Amino acid sequence: MNRGPTGPACLGAEFTLPTAGAGEPGIGGTPLVPLVVPVCGIDRRLWLKLEGANAYGSIKARTAHALIEHLEHNGGLEPGGSIVESTSGNLGVALAGICRARGYRCTLVVDRDTPRRSIILMADAGADVILVEPTAAGNPVAERLRMVRRILAADPRMRWTDQYGSPANPGVHERWTGPELARGIGAVGPDAVVAAISTGGTLAGLSAYFRRAHPNTTIVGVDAVGSAAIGGARGARPAKIPGFGSGRRSSFLCPGDWDVCVRVDDEYAAPACRVVRAATGLTLGGSSGAALLGAMVAARGDPELREIGVICPDLGAAYLNTIYASRRPPPLESEPALREGLADLAAARRRG
Numbered sequence: 001m002n003r004g005p006t007g008p009a010c011l012g013a014e015f016t017l018p019t020a021g022a023g024e025p026g027i028g029g030t031p032l033v034p035l036v037v038p039v040c041g042i043d044r045r046l047w048l049k050l051e052g053a054n055a056y057g058s059i060k061a062r063t064a065h066a067l068i069e070h071l072e073h074n075g076g077l078e079p080g081g082s083i084v085e086s087t088s089g090n091l092g093v094a095l096a097g098i099c100r101a102r103g104y105r106c107t108l109v110v111d112r113d114t115p116r117r118s119i120i121l122m123a124d125a126g127a128d129v130i131l132v133e134p135t136a137a138g139n140p141v142a143e144r145l146r147m148v149r150r151i152l153a154a155d156p157r158m159r160w161t162d163q164y165g166s167p168a169n170p171g172v173h174e175r176w177t178g179p180e181l182a183r184g185i186g187a188v189g190p191d192a193v194v195a196a197i198s199t200g201g202t203l204a205g206l207s208a209y210f211r212r213a214h215p216n217t218t219i220v221g222v223d224a225v226g227s228a229a230i231g232g233a234r235g236a237r238p239a240k241i242p243g244f245g246s247g248r249r250s251s252f253l254c255p256g257d258w259d260v261c262v263r264v265d266d267e268y269a270a271p272a273c274r275v276v277r278a279a280t281g282l283t284l285g286g287s288s289g290a291a292l293l294g295a296m297v298a299a300r301g302d303p304e305l306r307e308i309g310v311i312c313p314d315l316g317a318a319y320l321n322t323i324y325a326s327r328r329p330p331p332l333e334s335e336p337a338l339r340e341g342l343a344d345l346a347a348a349r350r351r352g
Helices: 060-074 090-102 116-124 140-154 168-185 201-213 266-280 286-301 336-346
Strands: 032-039 042-050 082-086 105-110 128-131 158-160 192-196 218-224 260-264 307-312
Touching (some): 042 168, 060 082, 090 105, 105 116
Parallel strands (some): 082 158, 192 307
């Protein structure tokens, strides 16, 4: 297996991250659930890291904790201060909860793709939620960031957590999520680790850790068809899943941070969630379905991938009226590997 650069040089300046989870009960220590899936006649064990069990309901609780602590120690966030962030949903929920607990004001910029349930949770935690309208260009991330810049310009006391550029984002996954996943799977480490891409912080941090601690682990990134996160032009995504893919290129990911990249159409990620629930009883979020489908594609391409860690960013509560209410089949014209991956997942079973 060809291994690229190890990644830390791509993560930005060094920073000090205090003890992970300190003062934030319920973050970290998430369950690791094994699924056995026969792929090409070989049983593969998928280790699902269920990040929806974190406080605030997603892996973004880890990210939010790290972003806030980084500002407290390095960014001038003082007691009673204010932060602003652009969010598609989960990060905003976590930031709102942590800011309420620590006594900060929180302004969150969302768009029309943000799940209504997430917006309600942000507001209930005391955040000021600003909804930006789409433009003809149709790039929600760009519109949200334009509003963030306006807010910062209007109030010099405001601090931006900056999930897109802060080294705390990949750093928390290198120093916390990655080691926790590896310990749960065993001393040898997984044959592969799979993560869906949005800002790229999770994949970059995991890659940095596993390149150093378990260099034989294959790193699999899963990006959306139409996403610009790993490069290329942004395309139309009529069935866009919040928090999966991005309208802008990741500032964290560098060449060599992944060994395999799988592109998954949103319209395949949604049925993957429904297939997994029917087979195993697990109700997962949209990007988790994409990650599992990406794991199947990677497994089909490499018979040596037997123990596979899969980051499942959230659970399915926010998607009950969308992904799980739909019976829309996947598109007929698509990659055969994605259709085969769905068939593989239908045979998944929960077993150690």
